[in-house]
């Protein structure tokens with residue numbers, strides 16, 4: 059329950075709405091009590107009048123009396139009708155305040171969660187799977203909303219109704235009240251257990267449902283592989299099995315739900331019988347009137363739902379507390395890498411790795427071991443090495459997606475951990491190895507990092523030209539306004555890489571990092587891009603990570619990385635003279651290129 063305390067700030071924010079809601083509930087309940095009393099009075103009045111009517115001798119006077127009885131009935135009906143309308147109006151206002159409040163809070167919580175998601179580090183995303191994160195922002199939040207909406211509304215409803223109805227009932231007859239209320243606590247407890255079972259089962263249904271959608275989603279995106287390997291049948295079998303599980307648990311849920319209403323009705327019936335039996339005896343002894351019995355029957359029906367909802371609300375609150383605990387657990391997790399400095403500085407681009415050692419959080423292997431190098435402003439450095447040698451890790455450390463384990467990285471002579479993180483990241487144009495494009499237009503994808511600057515179309519086009527993707531874009535149906543991804547065009551790996559390059563160079567950052575971003579581009583295009591980049595890279599420090607030597611021969615410095623250590627360094631010519639790994643790789647790739655061209 060403690061988890062829910064953290065939500066009080068939202069209640070405080072919407073306190074006026076909540077108070078108004080409470081006022082509306084109270085008024086609507088008061089209006090719903092009056093017609094019941096009217097019905098009781100109508101019963102008694104009509105009963106008395108009929109006795110008088112029968113005692114009268116037939117004639118004009120009796121006919122006139124008959125008319126007054128009908129007038130009375132019409133009057134009571136109008137009273138009941140009028141109050142029903144008033145009750146309805148205020149019920150509408152109640153929902154419009156309290157349920158609206160819960161939706162507003164839901165909106166606030168979702169925003170808070172999303173903002174926090176974006177602050178958390180890459181290592182957080184490695185630990186938690188996407189489905190789980192999605193659940194917190196959708197499922198868990200909607201459960202918490204149930205606490206703010208229905209749970210609060212029904213609780214206020216119950217309190218107000220109890221206070222009003224029970225005091226009215228006791229005024230009529232205390233003993234009858236006691237008897238009539240007797241079954242209600244049982245009802246509440248039963249409902250609590252039944253809703254518990256229903257919730258458990260719904261959760262299982264939900265779980266199976268999300269498994270099925272994950273499966274279907276994967277089948278759609280992997281449809282080409284499935285067809286190519288002729289695995290349609292095995293997928294069908296698997297899907298059917300999942301579906302059978304889903305059907306069975308759904309049917310169980312239906313069974314429990316089906317038992318729920320009859321049970322409720324049975325218990326309400328029990329209360330009604332007690333009312334009539336005990337009330338009848340009291341009426342015979344003259345302690346209460348017939349009208350009182352009618353009144354009580356209605357009171358019992360009025361109380362049953364709120365009392366039943368008490369059990370339901372309890373389980374709602376429990377679920378909300380569990381969900382909020384999950385949300386808090388992550389809202390309270392502090393990002394290890396955060397901005398500690400807001401100094402606005404200009405970065406000129408000197409980069410220095412000083413004896414950097416690195417192990418990924420939660421693992422044991424040392425990925426980088428004693429890596430040191432210096433890049434002067436405007437210089438270019440190439441990193442060559444086998445897959446898994448730690449090249450991409452170097453890029454992640456420079457952009458502070460992770461922090462070093464030992465040693466330090468300096469930019470312009472300052473430890474990166476002390477530089478304003480926003481400035482640092484803004485000053486680095488980073489093309490990650492795994493290209494990611496958003497389902498937006500190509501223009502928006504290229505201008506992605508410059509959102510707050512509003513770049514012109516001409517600037518976007520220039521970036522595209524330098525990345526050698528301009529001609530390709532012109533071939534697309536809507537050119538720069540062509541949508542990428544799901545509901546748009548599918549790009550080839552090389553096109554994606556080049557759009558990603560355009561995205562990095564458009565802001566003219568003082569540092570550029572290209573992580574194997576030419577791997578899916580043919581050698582001819584590669585040559586063109588490199589010659590364009592030479593102009594772009596002028597006066598900018600550049601790190602080019604590659605496994606292809608042809609992309610790096612022009613670089614000022616080249617280091618060869620192997621199992622996290624720098625094993626060779628120099629420039630193209632000096633490395634060739636060393637006749638080591640670099641020279642060997644160069645010979646091999648030269649041969650490959652020749653054989654492709656032949």
Ligand SMILES: Nc1ncnc2c1ncn2[C@@H]1O[C@H](COP(=O)(O)OP(=O)(O)O)[C@@H](O)[C@H]1O
Pocket residue numbers: 184418421425443444445446447448449450451452
């Ligand atoms: N997020 C991560 N968590 C744990 N280990 C990782 C992670 N990313 C990469 N590694 C490991 O670090 C090593 C170096 O990876 P990486 O820098 O991507 O190499 P390269 O870019 O040279 O191919 C590999 O052995 C890889 O398995």
Ligand SMILES: [Mg+2]
Pocket residue numbers: 446449450451491574
């Ligand atoms: Mg890599």
